Amino acid sequence: MPGTQIPSMPGGYPFLGHALQLRARPLEFVQALRKRGAIVAFRLGTMDAYAVNHPDLIRQMLVTDAKSFVKGRMFEKGRLVARNGLFTSEGDFHLRQRRIIQPLLRRAHIQQYTATMRELAHAQVETWRDGQDIRMDRELFDLSLATVTRGLFSTRLGEDGTAAVCRSLPVLLEGLGRRAVAPVDLLDKLPTVMNYRFARALAQMHRVIEDIIADHRIRPASSEDLLAALLAARDEQTGEGMSDEQVYDEVVTMLIAGTETTAGALSWACYLLSRHPHIQDRLQAELDAHLGDRDVAFDDLAQLPFLQQVIAETLRLHPSTWMLMRSPVTDITLGGHILPAGAIVLFSIYALQRDPSLYPHPDVFDPDRWSPERAAQLHKDAYIPFGAGIRGCAGEQFARAEMAVILSVILRRYTLHPDASGRPARPIVRLIPMPSAMPLTVHRRPHGRGSQEFR
Ligand code: HEM
Incomplete structure (x- = not known):
């Protein structure tokens, strides 16, 4: 009624x-x-x-x-x-932009991005040493950022650009989260330290995006990437291209939507595996049995069911x-x-996704709840880590592939353990709940993939 x-x-x-x-x-x-x-x-x-x-x-x-x-x-x-990027635009304009962008984030292109993801993950884990304490949250942030910039924009940010994004993105997300729930709008405009830091972070981010676009215009490294598609896109009716402002808006959107989200989810996955050794062992056994001596490739992803269950369960407990x-x-x-x-x-x-009436023992990390038999018992609309409908995540397939490839590369080579402090990580809630500092100790697997390279 x-x-x-x-x-x-x-x-x-x-x-x-x-x-x-x-x-x-x-x-x-x-x-x-x-x-x-x-x-x-x-x-x-x-x-x-x-x-x-x-x-x-x-x-x-x-x-x-x-x-x-x-x-x-x-x-x-x-x-x-x-x-006015894809995340924030509305109506027909949003639909037009989504039609241009979505195909570049689908299967055919993901296959190509997977090779880049694997290459970047290798380079990163090769810097780790047996028994080393790693700030896993930072490592995975850098890796996710490099994956988006290299995969989608064919750009290498360099140390300065990477450092600028690492500094500015958390400030921007915190500022946006704070503004969304502020009781009055006036608070955004006061000359406070927080508002000053927000403005400075915005200017930093602006410079990075301008550099990415300028770099691409000078030498379009790949005619297949997302940035090339944005620059080449034409309106069906008017034949007009996208303005520089619109290209900027879409690039900044992808950088924001695609970096902390995946970095956070990957960090939580590593953290949970380090705290659940029997699950980590089982996942490594699946990877070893399926891949043998090979490294993971796009076609393997659908054939690693336990890896997919671990990812699904991580995204249930820690959606972005x-x-x-x-x-x-x-x-x-x-x-x-x-x-x-x-x-x-x-x-x-x-x-x-933590409601006890929908998920028994909702706080327990239990990848087996995603086995086909048990998953069939769950409410079909109670699991939406990527949202749903026309505003659902445009980068879902990209993110899923990225998580699977990076986890495979790490776990073929290393076993993850809590560091000596054993301090639990907790979510720090900005716009995206990110893990607090997450030190993990990495132990090289004696017969793991790539163990020869490290000797
Ligand atoms: C684990 C990683 C990720 C998660 C959990 C996630 C989650 C989400 C969710 C829940 C939404 C919907 C927001 C809403 O309904 O208001 C969304 C939208 C979006 N995501 Fe993701 N995301 C992830 C990674 C990515 C990546 C890697 C990219 C880009 C490469 C991306 C690009 C976008 C875009 C552009 C939108 C807006 C779509 C639209 O409104 O048309 N996301 N994401």
Whole structure:
């Protein structure tokens, strides 16, 4: 019955609403919202907001009624950095850009990118020594960044460019996350240290992107890469090419959407394997048995079922987003309630995928829940690490291949252990929940692939 009262989240403060809780303990807050029902009302400052929690209703919003929603407040803030790129644009313009970009991130091209991913992963792990403590989070950030820039833009960033992205990206993501849940917009404009750091990071990132585009214009290293396709794209009706601004917007979007996400997921996978030696052993046994003396290639990926289960389970426990937003363009009925046009609507993939009513023992790392028999028992819309529908992840196949190739290269050569401190990693929530410092000790496998190279 449309119009019935939506349950409210208690504990809001005058003027601030629930902004403090959302900022101070975001993962706990989205899980607490989830416990209150399929749709729950709360407040961001003086603005009314709603959390949509039930998998069927999330699907309705992302897929069935996707045309009735825009991406909303979080993505308006995202425009400060990603401007009008694929992540933040809307309507026909978004569809046009997606049609140009999506084919470059599909199977035929992934095959080509896989070779680059493997080459980069080799080069990185070859610098590791037996028994060394590695800051795995940093190693995998550098590797993910190199994979996107070399794979999609045929560019080598060099030390300065890499350092500039490493410094600026976390600041930008933190700033965007903070702005999305701020109780008032005015806070963005005050002359605070945080706003100054944000502006400086934006300028740094701007210089890196300009360099990537300039480098490509001077020597288009590959006519097949994404940047070449953006520069060559023509509007079907007008025949016009993409403006320099639009090319910039898409490059910055790919860099942001494709670096920390995969780096975070890979770091968590390595961390979980280091804490679950029997799962790591089983995965290494699968890799050894299937690959023998060969290194992993694109065609192998579909034939490594346990590797795929480990990746699936990592992305369940640590999806790259903790909350996303939408906003209905007209009043809309969802789950028997009316959500008004323009409302802030939040959904959390993190909370959904850790719901005990959907996943038994949800905090346990159990790749076997993705065995065909057990996976068939799960709610089909309760697992959406890459989102769903027309705004679902454009880079899903790229990210899946990247994770599989990098994990294979690492685990053929090394076994991962907690470092001597044994300190647990925890998620640091910016726009993307990244692991805290993650030191792991790597031990070279005596008969592992490439062991000769290291002697
Ligand atoms: C493990 C890695 C990744 C995860 C978990 C992930 C997750 C997501 C999710 C959940 C969305 C949907 C956001 C929404 O509905 O509002 C999304 C969108 C997007 N992702 Fe990813 N992503 C990953 C890696 C990548 C990579 C490697 C790229 C690029 C190469 C990429 C590019 C994009 C783009 C462009 C969008 C916006 C699509 C659109 O709105 O049309 N992502 N991603």
